[in-house]
Amino acid sequence: MTQDTSGQPKLRVRNATKAYHTRSGDLIAIDRCSLDIKAGEIVSIVGPSGCGKTTFLWSMSGLHGLTSGEVLLDGKPVTGPSRDIGMVFQEANLLPWRNLDANINFPFEIMGTKPDRAWIDSLLGRVGLDEFGSRFPRELSGGMQQRAALVRALSYKPSVLLMDEPFGALDAFTREEMNRLVEEIWLDTPTTIVLITHSIEEAIFLSDRIVVMSPRPGRVASIHEVPFPRPRSPEIMSTKEVFDLTNVIKLEIVGTQQSRYPARVAEAQPEAQ
Numbered sequence: 564m565t566q567d568t569s570g571q572p573k574l575r576v577r578n579a580t581k582a583y584h585t586r587s588g589d590l591i592a593i594d595r596c597s598l599d600i601k602a603g604e605i606v607s608i609v610g611p612s613g614c615g616k617t618t619f620l621w622s623m624s625g626l627h628g629l630t631s632g633e634v635l636l637d638g639k640p641v642t643g644p645s646r647d648i649g650m651v652f653q654e655a656n657l658l659p660w661r662n663l664d665a666n667i668n669f670p671f672e673i674m675g676t677k678p679d680r681a682w683i684d685s686l687l688g689r690v691g692l693d694e695f696g697s698r699f700p701r702e703l704s705g706g707m708q709q710r711a712a713l714v715r716a717l718s719y720k721p722s723v724l725l726m727d728e729p730f731g732a733l734d735a736f737t738r739e740e741m742n743r744l745v746e747e748i749w750l751d752t753p754t755t756i757v758l759i760t761h762s763i764e765e766a767i768f769l770s771d772r773i774v775v776m777s778p779r780p781g782r783v784a785s786i787h788e789v790p791f792p793r794p795r796s797p798e799i800m801s802t803k804e805v806f807d808l809t810n811v812i813k814l815e816i817v818g819t820q821q822s823r824y825p826a827r828v829a830e831a832q833p834e835a836q
């Protein structure tokens with residue numbers, strides 16, 4: 564884990580607002596979201612579906628222009644895709660006609676640069692895919708495909724890794740295995756991670772801080788510190804402290820969702836006789 568010696572945040576989002584222009588008018592997805600992320604920190608973003616989590620994350624990646632506000636990486640504005648930022652999505656998005664090695668080489672072909680094979684081989688070994696370079700995506704399980712996507716994202720040594728519900732499609736056991744893997748890689752690779760998840764347990768297991776967003780237009784509703792020591796064992800995850808924090812965050816999300824539908828809830832009440 565890198566230490567932030569400069570005092571400046573690794574990633575800084577200031578007053579990020581994004582409006583999508585739709586046929587039925589402008590839709591404000593996120594509204595003046597601000598967040599400072601320290602180097603080497605793992606921050607999770609949780610919130611109700613459609614609250615703007617993906618929009619927030621994509622704005623950090625430079626893949627999405629903001630309507631107003633700014634994103635700074637090491638103090639410099641992020642205005643487009645950068646090699647310093649890696650991304651992992653819910654789907655592994657491997658090209659089906661390329662084997663694993665060729666999939667991992669793909670970004671380098673696009674960039675016209677040479678991959679660091681020794682680094683990639685060490686990553687493949689770390690995630691248990693060293694024997695699978697010649698396999699095609701259809702020959703790999705969902706968990707293996709997601710591990711490959713993780714290797715592809717880390718292959719060009721980004722200092723920031725952005726993950727959008729990366730393990731949401733995996734079964735619970737594979738997901739826990741992936742969480743341990745991410746923690747393991749993070750413990751010896753200096754990476755700053757921002758993770759969107761709908762699993763509060765996953766957020767607690769992995770994060771230093773958890774950001775809760777309010778429903779659309781998404782705003783930063785609250786930020787929770789996760790004080791548990793690392794590496795976080797399954798035992799820690801079954802303590803009362805984790806249970807309590809999970810509930811606080813869950814109730815917060817449910818609370819924001821309820822406040823979104825008061826009119827409909829009222830409509831659904833049976834008429835008084």
Ligand SMILES: Nc1ncnc2c1ncn2[C@@H]1O[C@H](COP(=O)(O)OP(=O)(O)O)[C@@H](O)[C@H]1O
Nearest residue numbers: 583585592611612613614615616617618619779
């Ligand atoms: N490209 C787009 N064009 C128009 N509306 C969009 C677009 N992407 C997302 N939205 C809308 O913006 C809101 C936030 O979406 P998103 O960031 O995907 O939320 P989340 O990831 O929290 O589910 C939603 O209402 C969604 O329908």
Ligand SMILES: [Mg+2]
Nearest residue numbers: 616617618727
């Ligand atoms: Mg999303």
